[in-house]
Amino acid sequence: MKAVLEDMRSGKVMAYEVPQPELRPGGILVRTAFSAISSGTERAKLEAGEKSLMGKAMARPDLVRQVMDFARNEGIKAAYQRVQSRLDSLSPLGYSCSGIVIAAGEGVQ
Secondary structure: OEEEEEEOOOOOEEEEEOOOOOOOOOOEEEEEEEEEOOHHHHHHHHHHHOOOHHHHHHHOHHHHHHHHHHHHHHOHHHHHHHHHHHHOOEEEOOOEEEEEEEEEOOOOO
16 A cells, blocks of 8 residues: 655655555554645645754754753663654654545454
């Protein structure tokens, strides 16, 4: 199946082939018919992704504080590795969809 993902380091957006999600207890699987991407929310996310590391930090001082707190508790190397890991990840876009429920997990009626 395909998913629209953003490269957190570069801000580049592409469609990627991803594994089909697993059915878990208490969950449902939906065959998506329509998906929406909010122009305001997603544009802000994409604009932040295109910034340099310093630009990202200036745009999100709350995250800088989290990194600083983490560094105080876990060490600078661990904080650096966590930031790099986050930047090397892909992030899905969109948050709203509609479709047909194709399977229900244990405990779902």
